[in-house]
Amino acid sequence: MTGNCIIYGKNAVIEALETGTREFNKILIANNSRNDTKIERIKELASQRGIIFQFVDSRKLNQIEPEGRHQGVVAQIAPIKYTDLDDFIANVKGNIVILDGVEDSHNVGAIIRTCVCAGIKGIILPSRRGVLINPVVEKTSAGAVNKICIIKTNSLVNAVQKLKENDYWVIASDHHAKDNYYDIDYTNMNFALIMGAEHAGISRSLLKLSDFVVKIPMLTNFNSLNVSNATAIILFEVVKQGVKG
Amino acid sequence: MTGNCIIYGKNAVIEALETGTREFNKILIANNSRNDTKIERIKELASQRGIIFQFVDSRKLNQIEPEGRHQGVVAQIAPIKYTDLDDFIANVKGNIVILDGVEDSHNVGAIIRTCVCAGIKGIILPSRRGVLINPVVEKTSAGAVNKICIIKTNSLVNAVQKLKENDYWVIASDHHAKDNYYDIDYTNMNFALIMGAEHAGISRSLLKLSDFVVKIPMLTNFNSLNVSNATAIILFEVVKQGVKG
Numbered sequence: 434m435t436g437n438c439i440i441y442g443k444n445a446v447i448e449a450l451e452t453g454t455r456e457f458n459k460i461l462i463a464n465n466s467r468n469d470t471k472i473e474r475i476k477e478l479a480s481q482r483g484i485i486f487q488f489v490d491s492r493k494l495n496q497i498e499p500e501g502r503h504q505g506v507v508a509q510i511a512p513i514k515y516t517d518l519d520d521f522i523a524n525v526k527g528n529i530v531i532l533d534g535v536e537d538s539h540n541v542g543a544i545i546r547t548c549v550c551a552g553i554k555g556i557i558l559p560s561r562r563g564v565l566i567n568p569v570v571e572k573t574s575a576g577a578v579n580k581i582c583i584i585k586t587n588s589l590v591n592a593v594q595k596l597k598e599n600d601y602w603v604i605a606s607d608h609h610a611k612d613n614y615y616d617i618d619y620t621n622m623n624f625a626l627i628m629g630a631e632h633a634g635i636s637r638s639l640l641k642l643s644d645f646v647v648k649i650p651m652l653t654n655f656n657s658l659n660v661s662n663a664t665a666i667i668l669f670e671v672v673k674q675g676v677k678g
Numbered sequence: 679m680t681g682n683c684i685i686y687g688k689n690a691v692i693e694a695l696e697t698g699t700r701e702f703n704k705i706l707i708a709n710n711s712r713n714d715t716k717i718e719r720i721k722e723l724a725s726q727r728g729i730i731f732q733f734v735d736s737r738k739l740n741q742i743e744p745e746g747r748h749q750g751v752v753a754q755i756a757p758i759k760y761t762d763l764d765d766f767i768a769n770v771k772g773n774i775v776i777l778d779g780v781e782d783s784h785n786v787g788a789i790i791r792t793c794v795c796a797g798i799k800g801i802i803l804p805s806r807r808g809v810l811i812n813p814v815v816e817k818t819s820a821g822a823v824n825k826i827c828i829i830k831t832n833s834l835v836n837a838v839q840k841l842k843e844n845d846y847w848v849i850a851s852d853h854h855a856k857d858n859y860y861d862i863d864y865t866n867m868n869f870a871l872i873m874g875a876e877h878a879g880i881s882r883s884l885l886k887l888s889d890f891v892v893k894i895p896m897l898t899n900f901n902s903l904n905v906s907n908a909t910a911i912i913l914f915e916v917v918k919q920g921v922k923g
Binding site for chain 2: 444539543546547549550551552573575577580613615649650651652653655656657658659661662663664665666669672673675676
């Protein structure tokens with residue numbers, strides 16, 4: 434197996450097993466979780482794919498994942514394969530979310546989970562600013578990292594320019610915007626939605642490239658939505674427009 | 679000061695200082711964060727209120743908050759004052775969110791933050807199942823815990839019955855529902871929105887008491903929204919209806 438990576442949490446492991454695109458080395462299961470239905474599902478899927486699973490003392494899992502969020506299961510697995518943007522544009526298409534410097538792994542994981550629920554096909558992360566896929570992201574995404582194309586890029590500006598050349602509409606979320614997120618008709622376009630870091634927001638060079646800049650209106654002056662909640666609010670307006678037609 | 683409690687993170691401390699309802703014992707600031715504008719704001723507010731602040735080695739803060747999320751500031755402060763439901767109904771009114779057994783502190787904090795942005799006036803937490811206000815909730819809420827009435831109850835069923843007797847409409851979010859969350863007109867009612875634990879959902883006794891049960895339609899079969907994102911999606915439909923009139 435090239436490289437090696439740890440994932441943990443029942444949903445994260447089940448989704449990685451079900452998707453089947455990542456090679457497993459082995460799965461470690463805590464002795465005291467034998468009667469759990471999700472653990473049974475993990476054993477069943479592992480058996481079908483010929484993957485080794487071992488029962489171990491839960492203290493061993495605590496050594497691997499000291500924050501105690503492993504839920505009794507840890508897997509050694511091949512890392513996520515990142516998708517090339519050109520490949521994505523040629524072969525996948527579909528809507529994209531771009532994270533400009535989001536640094537909290539819990540937020541990145543929650544955003545990826547919401548993206549998959551909302552039918553988003555790709556997510557673009559900058560290679561150097563912000564978080565890439567790590568065990569916390571995998572866990573928080575509940576395995577959604579396996580159900581979406583994850584694209585990393587050295588230059589978000591170049592990525593956005595390439596998307597525009599390929600008929601994507603670029604939408605930036607910024608609380609100084611004039612337009613509200615629900616004033617856009619999302620139903621007849623391919624779009625790339627840019628969400629910024631919680632404090633710094635979206636970089637100016639990306640704002641300049643955007644076709645639309647939208648805000649989420651608030652009912653109080655406590656103007657401080659968490660970035661994953663802000664992403665969910667916009668994406669489910671898109672879903673709503675799609676469902677309602 | 680009766681009781682004692684630790685809060686950390688710049689926004690959490692600033693909001694607690696600005697709201698002014700909680701007594702401070704003292705504020706500890708890391709030596710290496712002297713030039714930060716938010717730290718300057720904390721010093722200014724503390725001076726105005728006659729609250730002691732001390733500069734300490736950041737290792738001292740790491741001892742108090744070992745996960746390294748303190749952002750260079752920790753305060754010893756009086757605990758949150760919970761609001762009595764009768765008082766709330768008599769004197770505050772306004773819309774409420776009820777959390778039925780949500781166990782992740784990050785989720786509870788993010789939900790409270792979103793509630794405040796969305797103009798929700800109260801949040802009800804069960805005393806025994808799920809999370810009450812703790813330092814992680816305070817930090818994740820970015821101080822929003824100080825801007826909303828927090829009500830704890832031994833019986834969510836009794837609380838919901840009392841709300842119904844006082845002309846509240848009770849809305850439950852459940853993914854088996856027939857109606858979509860955006861099919862309700864929220865503009866002319868006081869409502870209590872019940873959100874359930876991520877795995878168990880809302881308890882049957884509460885579902886039975888609900889006037890509306892709504893779902894969030896998804897575009898994929900990955901039916902797994904994080905509870906704070908689900909809450910944000912519903913509450914910002916409410917905001918949108920309010921803004922659009």
